[in-house]
Amino acid sequence: MATLVLTAAGSVIGGPIGGAIGAALGRAIDRDVLFAPKRREGPRLTELAVQTSSYGAPIPKLFGTMRVAGTVIWSTDLIEARSTESGGKGQPETTRYSYSASFAVLLSARAILNVKRIWADGKLLRGAGGDFKSRVGAFxxxxxxxxxxxxxxxxxxxxxxxxxxxxxxxxxVFEDLQLADFGNRIPSLTFEVEADGGDVDIGAIAGSLTGGEVVGNGGLRLSGFSAYGSDDRTVIEMLAEAGGCWFAGGANGLTMSSGRGAAVTLSDDGARPPGAEAATRERKIAAADTVPDIVSVRHYDPARDYQAGIQRAVRPGGGRAIAALDLPAALNAASAKAVAEAALGRADAERLHRRVAVPWDSIGIGPGARVRIAGEAALWRVVDWSLEAMLLVLDLAPIGYPPPVAIASPGRVLGAPDALIGRTVLAAFELPLLDDSLHSAPVLAVAAAGEGAGWRRSALLISEDGGASWRPAGGTALPAVIGTIVTPPGTAVAAIEDRTNSVEVELAHDSMVLGQADMAELDGGANLAMLGDELIQFGRAEQIGARRWRLTALWRGRRGTEGAIGAQQVGDAFVLLAKDSVITMSLASGTTGNVVEVEASGVGDVPDPAHVDVAITGRSIVPPSPVHLNAMNGADGLVVVRWVRRSRIGWRWIDGVDAALGEEAERYAVTVERADDDSIVIETGQPELTLSAAERGSGPARVTVRQIGSNGQSQPASIILD
Structure with missing residues (x-):
């Protein structure tokens, strides 16, 4: 700057010679006073990686698209919330605590356009689609x-x-960020910030940092850049080093120059004092060991989620002298490789030094100008000049051509998965009897997943009084394979494999899959699923669409649910009962006959939680219905009706002995519906009943048998008497 000012002042006072003297003085002031080297180094890559909250910490000025940590400038204390969960019958209550916080993070000391992805402790908090992976009240x-x-x-x-x-x-600003996923503390955040649309030229960055004092096209475009700290001079010098640029004085300030652009041709014509010709031909070449053998460039690689990468250029030979450039910029591997190759090429080319002398009337050619020498093809830049015996002596350095496009690999990176979460898909049902446990209160099963593959869990609320009050029920289990019925399976019998019907289901998202099972695996309980209110198993699953599957080789009405065969409708729930994907909870003993409401609230469910209503019939606590009803006519109009009972604790008949009763007593309620619309109910303690002619009545009659269990009656089993 002083060079420009004093050059102009000297020209006014003493013409061109005075201008030359002023320029020489100005360069000395620039070098030793105004632009004297400072202690602080330029920005480092590590300064962008760690979130801070220190008072007075420098804030970067962002260009292009960059990933930065930022500085916490405001925060609330942790906000504590508590909830009490019932432990079920005979179990103590559990009090759980959760924490949230609101805070603000300063990102850039200049305006930006947008924030894209956000990472918390290295994991994605906000995806490219703008969806949050943890619950945030507002952003x-x-x-x-x-x-x-x-x-x-x-x-x-x-x-x-x-x-x-x-x-x-x-x-x-984050409002009410739930901290359970981060150890109940504010996580370390990094942000993908879009400050400008598209790549940015280094000349434009330098111009912005200096308020227009530096102009020009630097020729190197960066995907993003962070100008960190208060020393803009070191930032601009770093940019110039990366782009192989230099600065030349102009009427309106400094111009960032590169190998591109017009050049002044120097002629040998004109009168020269003695010795001028020798000066014109002066050349010097520095030793090879004065320049590095390896140039490395460290940078942020957008292809690797802005993790630091390093690219090297190596000169042939055995030397190991290394020059390193820490460039807090986002650029791909090939661009970083090109920067390193160009820097190594410039260092080698600039071993050559040339000095020429031209007439004094060329005094307008100053440091930074591009020149050619008549009769030569090489392009040079003026490094320095002096006025000696009415000749302008120029010190020149060669301007190299940019290397060919570099080929480089960014390496592999295991980036944080960016899977959409979506809304919670919820299914709840009274669980049929899956094992030999004897329950005294209805058992509710809850399974959930998300509309996106990134869904993990949701918080549950249960109401057993029609929504008048709600109690927390913890969280959902692992994501279940869940969907809805598209084509119901129709009717069948539970005693044999259903090879006639099929069922089509549509799963919640296209990352869910269903598998096959052979007879042995089915016998071991594989591919067990709730299909509406019917418990089924399936041997084959065929994918017929992105989310649609056709199930065949069906085992119907499993575990006493044969009464629901054929009752499914389009839109009913399908849930694969896989291990760890379903949670169960005991309800109040008086819930039978009522409707239980279940709500699930996850990250994608604010402000509308998923909701289902479940009619509690008691099928999880009553015995299964009797089977194998038959009737035999006897003398005098008597009819003997027999059946086989089943047990809640005897599903697998493996020893040939009658299954244990599983109830306080063996009792049955037998209803006889006669043709004259007159019905009678008879209780018996044996799995058979003899009806007299009067009890049977005349004409057809329906006999319905229900086993009376400790917690209620089973589903009915019927036979028609002709």
Whole structure:
């Protein structure tokens, strides 16, 4: 800057010679006073990786698209919430605590356009689609405009009069971020910030940092850049080093110059004092060991989620002298490789030094100018000049051509998965008897998944009084394979495999799969699923669409649910009862006959939780219905009706002995519906009943048998008497 000012002043006072003297003085002032080297180094890559909250910490000025940590500038204390969960019959209650916090993070000291992905402790908190992976009450981005208002949450807690709007600076506000996923603390956050649309030239960055004092096209475009710290000079010098640029004085400031652009041709014509010809031909070549053998460039690689990468250029030979450039910029591997190759090429080319002398009337050719020498093809830049005996002596360095496009690999990276979560898909049902446990209260089963593969869990609420009150029921289990019925399976019998019917189901998202099972695996309980109210198994599953599957080789009406065969409708739930994907809970003993409401609230369910109603019939606590009803006519109009009971604790008949009763006593309620619309009910303690002619009545009659269990009657089994 002083060079430009004093050159102009010297020209006014003493013409071109005075201008030359002024320029020489100005260069000395620039070198030793204004632009004297400072202690602080340029920005490092590590300065962008760790979130801080220190007062006075420098805030980067962001260009292009970058990943940065930012600085926490405001936060509430942790907000504690508690909930009490019933442990079920005979179990103590459990009190659970959860925590949330609201806070603001300053991102850039200049305006930005958008925030894309956000990472928390290295895992994605917000995906590319704008979806959050953990629950956040609200998220607001203040882009840094000069007219941006104060944040409403901060103003409400701190007072509008003392809350700064941070105009000209971009910051993000999180409201009620749930901290359970982060060890009940505010996680370390990094943000993918889009400050400008598209790549940015280094010349444009330098111009922005200096308020237009530096102009020009640097020729190197970066996907993103972070100008970190208060020393813009070191940042601009770093950019110039990366782009192989230099600075030349101009009428309006400094121009960032590169190998591209017009050049002045120097002629040998004109009068020269003695010795001028020798000066014109002076050349010097520095030793090879004065330049590095390896140039490495460290950078942020967008292809690797902005993790630090390193690319090297190596000169042939055995030397190991290394020059390293830490570039806090986002650029791909090939671009970083090209920067390293170009830097190594420049270092080798600039071993050559040339000095030429031209007439004094060429004094307008100053440091930074591009020149050619008549009769030569090489392009040079003026490094320095002096006025000696009415000749302008120029010190020149060669300008190399950019290397060919580099080929480089960014390496492999295991990036944080960005799977959509979506809304919770919820299914709840009274669980049929799957084992030999004797329950005294109805058992509710809950399975859930998400509309996206990124769904993990949701919090559950249960109401057993029609929604008048709700109690927390913990969280859902692992994501279940869940969907809805598209084509119901129709009717069948439970005693043999259903090879006639099939059922089509549509799963919640296309990452869910269903598998096959052979006879032995089915006998071991494989592929067990709730299909509406019927418990089935399936041997084959064929994918017929992205989310649609056709199930065949069906085992119907499993575990006493044969009464629901053929009752399914389109839209009823399908749930694969896999291990660890279903949770069960005991309900109050008086719930039978009522409707239980279940709500699930996950990250994608705010503010509308998933909701289902479950009619509790008691099938989880009553004996299964009798089977194998038959009738035999006897003398005098007598009819003997016999049946076989089943047991809640004897599903697998493996020893040829009658299954244990599983109830307090063996009792049955037998209803005889006669043709004259007159019905009678008879109780018996044996699995048979002899009806007299009067009890049977004349004409057809329906005999229905229910086993009376300790907690209620079974589903009915019927036979028609002709």
């Amino acid at each position: 607001r981005l203040h882009g840094g405009g000069e007219d941006q208002p104060v944040d409403p949450l901060i103003a409400s807690l701190e007072g509008a009069a003392v809350t700064p709007a941070h105009r000209g600076a971009a910051y993000a």
